[in-house]
């Protein structure tokens with residue numbers, strides 16, 4: 001079979017498996033590599049040390065698959081329903097995590113079938129499907145494969161699908177026919193995403209300081225969310241979609257056909273108070289298969305407390321009292337902060353009681369800050 005025919009058939013197969021966009025590029029050193037190194041040097045990766053530790057590997061796709069020649073870039077649309085505004089006591093979850101399954105599982109099973117198809121039609125070819133975790137700048141290769149442009153909010157944008165899609169890559173040592181790179185930028189003079197970001201996470205267009213991004217703060221960060229960024233987290237329990245929600249290219253995206261991404265009850269948005277009363281096992285059962293599991297129980301409860309504090313949710317005083325007794329200092333610290341924001345008589349009493357028995361110095365500091373924040377509010 002000719003290279004052109006094999007590529008065309010492979011693309012058709014990918015579409016049949018449900019991928020919305022498919023493009024192919026050569027497995028070269030990505031052109032944004034030096035910018036990536038600059039980005040790391042600026043400290044924008046925060047605690048995501050895996051990016052820095054593998055920075056050499058990012059320059060060479062051969063570190064992901066030996067003797068790789070071609071990369072098939074795949075995109076899967078996840079735009080389902082519209083986001084519902086949370087009522088007090090509820091938190092927002094970013095769209096990509098509304099479904100019943102983790103997108104990694106959904107995409108890996110499709111890529112496995114694509115690899116099997118390639119092995120059948122090009123028996124000498126070796127191939128490997130990756131998503132997120134390999135040292136590969138997926139947006140750079142997607143642009144090179146013609147899927148869209150890297151936009152001012154740093155996401156890959158496509159004129160039909162906006163940015164509501166996941167990216168994945170299938171690497172192979174087979175030679176394939178390459179698409180033209182996507183050379184134009186359709187952001188124009190727009191800067192809606194840059195202006196809308198509540199934590200000011202873009203030091204300049206096309207550059208994200210991840211350490212300020214709500215997505216990083218609520219998903220990747222294992223420690224306490226820095227005090228000066230907590231109010232910016234607003235209602236977000238997990239991830240953030242603001243710089244996508246405001247993007248004009250995202251307003252007319254066709255609906256996704258994959259049922260795995262349909263919003264589950266309680267995911268768009270999510271009630272927060274019950275989370276504080278769930279056992280470990282109930283937590284595991286509810287979140288284990290969803291992307292939220294990455295934050296683990298301690299991260300989710302930390303985020304829930306921050307949202308309740310931002311909402312000054314008086315009805316949540318009892319849940320936060322429970323949070324203040326949690327075995328995880330991270331949850332106790334965030335609950336103390338939230339009680340300081342609520343600042344009713346109950347909250348003040350609960351904080352004072354806990355201060356008397358708290359052993360962890362960081363949590364004690366949070367409690368003292370919360371108590372003095374309350375005094376400031378009362379004057």
Ligand code: B12
Nearest residue numbers: 032035094132138154155156166167206207215216239240
């Ligand atoms: C680490 C990571 C994060 C980090 C850092 C995000 C980031 N922008 O890098 C955090 C946790 C913050 C994050 C957040 C999100 N992520 Co994320 N993330 C990743 C991951 C695993 C690695 C990305 C990476 O290597 N970043 C490091 C540097 C290189 O990225 P960068 O800041 O964009 O740096 C570039 C620019 O600064 C640019 N640059 C610098 N100067 C200049 C100047 C000009 C003129 C230009 C053009 C460019 C430019 O060059 C650098 C190199 O490309 C990828 C998957 C993958 N393997 O690629 C998913 C990925 C990028 N994330 C994704 C998603 C969906 C999200 C969220 C929307 C999730 C959410 N709803 O909460 C948010 C969006 C936030 C945002 N505005 O980017 C999708 C994006 C899909 C798409 N359409 O683009 C990906 C591809 C995952 C996937 N497989 O689908 N993510």
Ligand code: SF4
Nearest residue numbers: 197213214240242243
């Ligand atoms: S995801 Fe949210 S916090 Fe992160 S850059 Fe976009 S708007 Fe800002």
Ligand code: SF4
Nearest residue numbers: 151152187190193247
């Ligand atoms: S909001 Fe405007 S500037 Fe930002 S990514 Fe969309 S088109 Fe580009």
